[in-house]
Amino acid sequence: MEIEQPSLKELLAQRETLQQQLTAARQREAEAALADIVRKMHEYQISIADLMGRHESPKVRTTPAPKYRD
Secondary structure (H helix, E strand, C coil): CCCCCCCHHHHHHHHHHHHHHHHHHHHHHHHHHHHHHHHHHHHCCCCHHHHHCCCCCCCCCCCCCCCCCC
16 A cells, blocks of 8 residues: 655645744734733833843953063
């Protein structure tokens, strides 16, 4: 009993269909996640500034190049 394997065209069509489904699912879930984040921000009164942090970024100190005597 032989199982007929799909052709390359059929497999490519399946891949395209799956890719479209993945894109749609990712979009739906991202929108749901964003809505949840916004809802929680309102619930807990969190601002964008709170998310970004109120602290100054640490100052980067550069060390001077070593000086050598010849």
